[in-house]
Amino acid sequence: MGTARDYYREYYTERLWDWVPAAIREADETEGGSALRALLRAFASQAAVMKRSQDRLWDDMFVELADDWAVPYIAELVAARLVSALNPRGRRSDVAKTIYYRRRKGTLAVLEQLCDDIAGWDAKLVEEFRRLARSRHGLDGSAATGRVTGTPEGGLADLRSVRGSLLTGDAFDEFHYTPEMRRPRDRLGLRGIPVLGFHLHRLTLVQFSDVTPRLVRNLAGTRDGYAFDPSGRDVPLFGRGRARGDWSQWRSAAEGELPRVIDCRLYNEEIFAVGDPVIAWIRSTGLIANQATRRACAKSLSQIAGQRFATRAALRRVLGGLPQGAVLTSAGVFAEILARTLTEDSGAVVLQDAVALGLKGAAPIPRAAMRAADLGDWNRTAPPGIDLLFDPARGRLLFDPGAALPADLRARYTVGMSAPIGAGAFGRRNAQSAASVHWAQRSTAAGVPANGVLELSDSTTFDNPPNQPAITDLTIRAREQERPYVRLAADWKLGASGNNRTLVIDGLWIGALTGQLQIEGSFAKVTLRYCTLDPGGTDGAGGVIPPCGLVITGSVDELVIENCILPGLTLSGAGASLDRLVVRGSIIDAAKTGATGIIAPRTAATMTNCTVIGSAIDGLALDVEKLDASDTLVAARADVTDLQSGCFRFSARGPGSRVPHPYESHLLDDLQRLFASRRFGNPAYAELSETAPAAIRRGSEDQCEIGAWAGERRPIRLDGLRAKIDEYMPFGRLPALIVEN
Structure with a gap:
């Protein structure tokens, strides 16, 4: 409780x-x-x-309100088979909907709903027998065709379709295969008659608004190269996803409705279908003056009713060949026909609100003036009428702001995040008092107060915030659902006035041109919560992004770091001291040049659910006096002075490490195959790869992955989902669970 x-x-x-x-x-x-x-x-x-x-006796009688301990007693009433207690959300959902599931057992809607209720993941369910190549007979009826490639159901693939080839093996694959007889295991044995493929998307979508894109490339002409990300690095853009509403209105997800990177061809996709609405409109439109001509045009359109056209040019060509083609392809009439025949499943419709760009205080660029393209080398020429070219896979854009400053640009986009670690536009669920000082629209004229609450009210870029040497009790926080970017051209110095002062920094992303976050004076407690101190990397033009570390030059009794990303912590100066360090659910990335890791030789540290990454598996990235670590992955060398105090339990460390009392811990020997990605900005950043040792992927105290993602308990959620799918699968079917991201 x-x-x-x-x-x-x-x-x-x-x-x-x-x-x-x-x-x-x-x-x-x-x-x-x-x-x-x-x-x-x-x-x-x-x-x-x-x-x-x-x-709460009355509340405990209802599964929606009951405490966790009461849920198993309610489960007894409906004979529910409980999933792990370490997945309380899934357990509560399962008990609440047990009768609902049983009434609809075996349906695709319930199987997809299980993925959401038990694991909290989006899923696309595919009946694999529909992808098997076979000879058709008269009882089959007309064969359905793929919406992308036009491949008939069960027929030969159109290898000329580039996008169709890119979808091979995906949940939206339109090619057909010979059957496999082995039992499914991941993607092996997937092409079987009794197989149901569950394509799981584990990333959470987070939308950023009013972000200031970063100018990274000066190009010839009026257009310049920008990055949507305020630090200038490449970050893939995702679609908005689909709203989880009434499952009674369930339908299988379209390609643009899942948490996945936007595909250029999908974003630009326009599919047109002539149906009754456009025929009814042509009979009454005032754009055609003559009534007889309107009836003739409607008759001409009825000849191609039900047909789908993949491009505007194809639709214009067919309309031009009709008896009233000259009228139907005239400028005003054809524009209305395009708008009224664009299908709801077109990528241009599904992803119409996924990306937006405009100037501060002005309306965003219309969707018709935006086009997705490959900007790998930045050298692309925009077609006529296109104001914005952007690369969703890299988060790059070409744009001409005109007379406005680049700092006046504002962007809205969505990214995929594995967990709420670091700065992000998500609810942090912290009790927050009213702010005494607000910063908005890059304005820092109000300064940093000595006490109270300073709130950064939007997600724009704040350059060179002023120092504050006389803090007494101060909280610097981002507004809920915002992620401000604070860019330093020099050290940002926050000092204390007197002794036993407190400082909280919550929800900020701090990047540096040439500077670090510096703590001066005497603090009783300093807390960093849901913050990102940029770990460094490269921008979209190949330039170096330096790491922004945390430096303590004063005296801090206790430093608490929760759900943060930072390149390191160091003590500088003869009077610098840190008595106690508490790190929870955070990533310490010391892989880039200039990053130090945690270097505090006289500090007692407690680390839980943390990941420490060094530049090499045997490079020093953790140096403290005492250490009490649990579920912590140190992909580097750890050096602890006092080996008689503390414990190193359910954790892993690099070769040459000195840790106290190892218990159920492991020794690492390779850094390259340990992580799916070590580039900050990649959705798989700091996640364990499929090639990581099994002892690391299931080595935590809860038998989950060791490191910062241990609290997500994804293996436990996957096990619970697999058990529930087996319970509610149609008879004789075999599940294949495929993790897409």
Whole structure:
């Protein structure tokens, strides 16, 4: 049961204290320890727990409101087969919908819904028997054709289709295959008659608004090269995804509705179909003056009713060959026909709101003036009428802002994130008081206050924030659902006025041209929460992005780092000290030149669910005096001075490491095959690869992957999903679970 703000403990403490005789109360207070009051507070805490339990007796009878401990008792009433208690969301959903699932057992809608309810992932379910090549007979009826390649169902592939080839092996593959007889295992044995393919997409979509694109390439002509990402690095753009609404209205997801990188050909795709609405419109439109001509045009359109056209040129060519072709292809009429025949499953419709760009305070560029293209070498010429060319796979764009400054550009786009680690436009669910100072639209004129709450109100770029040497109790935070980018041209110095001061930095992305985040003075506690201190890399033009480290030059009693990404922590100067370091759910990336890792030789550190990446598997990236680590992956060398204190449990470290009391821990020997990607900006950044040792992928205390993603418990969710799919699969079918990202 979580901590409630009902003040029961305080109430019962005072009631018990009132019952104590006055003489004893006075004697207890004069001795200075107030031990009796502390004992009564402990009794009051248990009384508060009992009172809360009594208050929730009615709520615990409903699975939507019950505490986690009560869910198994409700499950007994419906004989539900529970998934792991380490997946509380999936367990609660399973119990709440058990009867619903049983009534619809075996349907595709329920099987896809299980992926969402039990694992929290989007899924595309494919009946693999529909992709088997075979000879058709008279009872089959007319063969359906693929929407991309036009390949008839069960027929030969059109190898001239580039996009069709790129979809090979995907959930939207339109080619057909000879059957396999082996049992499915990942993608092996997938082409079987009884096989159902579950294509799982594990990434979470996060949308950024009002981002300031970064100018990275000066090109000849009026257009220049920008990156959607404010740091200038390549970041793939994703579609908006589909809204999870009423499952009774379920339909299989379209290609642009899943959390996956936007495909250029899909974004530019326009499919036109002539149907009854456009024929009815042509009979009554005022664009054609003569009534007889309107009837003749409607008759001509009815000749191609139901046909689909993959391009505007194909539609114009067919319309031009009709008896009333001259009228139908005239400028005004043809523009209306294009708008009214564009199908809902076209990529241009599905992805119409995926990307937006415009100037500050102005309307965004219309969708008709945007085109996706390959900007790998930046040398592309935009077709007539196209104002914006962008590369969704790299997050690049070509644009001419005119007389406006590049800093006035504003972009909206979506990226895929594995978990809420680092800065991101997601709800951080922290109790937050009202802000005393606001920064917005790159304005930092208000300065950094000494105490109170400073809130960065949007996701634009804030250059060179002012120093504050006299902090007493300060919180610097991003507004909920925003991710501001703070760019430093020099060290950002935050110091304390006096002793025992506190500082909280929440939700900021701090990057550096030539600077670091510097903590000065005497702090009792400094907290970094959901922050990214840029670990460094390269931008879209090949330039170096330096890492932005955390440097302590003063005295800090306790430093807490939660759900953060940073290149390292160092102590600088004779008076620098850090007594206690607590790191939870964070990534320390010391792989780039200039990144240090955690170098605090006189500090006692506690690390839980962390990933430390060094430049080499035997390079030093963690140097502390004492260490108590759990579920932590140190892909480098760790050097702990005091080997008698602490423990290194359910963790892994590089060769040559000195760690205290290893328990169920592992020794690493290779860095290259350990991670799916080590480039910050890649959706698979710092994730374990499929080639990582099994002991690392299932070596945490909960038998999940070791490192920063241990808290996501993805193996447990996958196991629970597999168990539920087996329970609700149609008879005789075999599941194949394929993790797409």
